[in-house]
Amino acid sequence: MSGTMLYQPGKTFLHRADARAKIATILVVLVVALTTTRIDVLVALTAVVVVGLALLARITPASYAKALLLIVPLVLLLTLLQAVVQGGPAIATVAGVSLSRSGVLLGLGIGMRLFAMGICFYGFSVTTSPSDIALALHKVGVPYKFAYLTSFAFRFLPLLQDEARTLLTAMAVRGSAESSSRHPLRRGRAIVRMLFPMLAGSMKRSSEIALSMELRGYSLPGPRTFYRSTAFRPGDAALVAGVLLLAAGLLAMQWQLPAPFTEGA
């Protein structure tokens, strides 16, 4: 696959699991992540997600190392921002600016939350075929035409990547040093320059794609058949039950254990 967030076929437990069970798992992770700002609970949740992905889908941190390069600076930036704007006792003073202890904890908490949710989505997208996502959404009541659009989006992600690569190459062969620069700012300028032709190309392409879909009966009103089928097996139920138990444990940890930091976020 040409993109890091795209489906990669495999035979692991998560690959074989029903997409509905995986969607339920994501929802549970979201609920836990969004109902707490306690740093210890969020660290435990992140650890559970990281270990779970490694055991059930053989997705190790090395698989999403590139994403970490983006997330870690973001977390640091958030933490710094919160440390500056939040009040309370200072953890340190740098160049006359007090860094709030509660702000640091809050920033780390938000970053941890983003990280846990992000890798959870990553695990879902690389282990679930786009058509399985569409089928699962349809099975839970989403009209097929809307459910299909999710799988359609995954189809066109690599297409956009290829188009961007072609445009950058076209700029490079015509002497643009920016398009092949490793400097993030110069590279950023090349990307901005590329956006307009990419947008124009996408608009034209979208009209042709819509026509192509119509020619193959996408807008037909009658009942459709489904070549593939999905089944919610005992293993899927076990996955959901296991995730619910872990979530209950994490929530109990939040309510039963004292916060490790007195001014915890």
Add this chain to the structure above:
Amino acid sequence: MSTAALAVSGLTVRYEGADRRALDEVGFEVAPGEVLGILGPTGAGKSTLLQCLSGVIPRHDDSPGMRGDISVFGRPLPDFAGLSEITESVGLVMQDPEVQLVNTVVREELVWGMENRGIPVPEIERRLRRAAELFDIGALLDRFTHALSGGEKQRVVVASVFCLSPRIMLLDEPTSELDPAGTEGVMEAIRVLAQEGVTVLVVEHKIEELAVYADRLLAMRQGRVEAVGTPREVLMGSAAPDRPQVLDIALRLREEGLWDAEPPLSVPAAVTAWDALTNAPHSDRNPA
């Protein structure tokens, strides 16, 4: 007289802001099961013609103005409820395969149109096997569509329209990204489709292949039909936009008095004719 698969008369199209008509009083008929090759230089109106025949013009957004009559097996095109209903009879394969592959995996791509039409699963499986065999894509079924080569994409797109079992197939340069072997594969598939009663209209620049596989040719220039007839009639006439090289050579030899036989339209036909002239089968002369 049996009803024509396609009957076109007075078809005229003008794009907004264009200085001339894209199609100008075009008229012709195609019999059921016939293969009609459409020739012409860029801008001759070939793709616009296919879009009119499939109902894309004038039913799709941003369509140009159109007048004239088109009927499919005797039924006027405006009587069809919509583009989706037209496509049950007429299948269109457009030029760019990339925008026609709307699913991630080849197998899903082939079955998607059939699912949309509510075709029962056993029939979907039967058509899938048939398409895989006919277009030689069995090994591609579980591949990602975005990872295919240009030629593979083209074969998958043609196969996905074939799976819908239209009575008429319109192919816009279906071999433009194919190598000679791939081109011959698609052309052979067209021959099989015609044998099964499917009417095929194919826009193609590879004239030698068309000369072999088409029952008739239609030559266009600047939106007008310049000639319609058998490949020999059209390619040897003055309206031919281009000729197979082998035919050009034979005509030059005939002018020099070196070729008496009927000029061949393809290399295999030229070899057969040469063998006849020299009274020696080509294989017998092989020095090996």
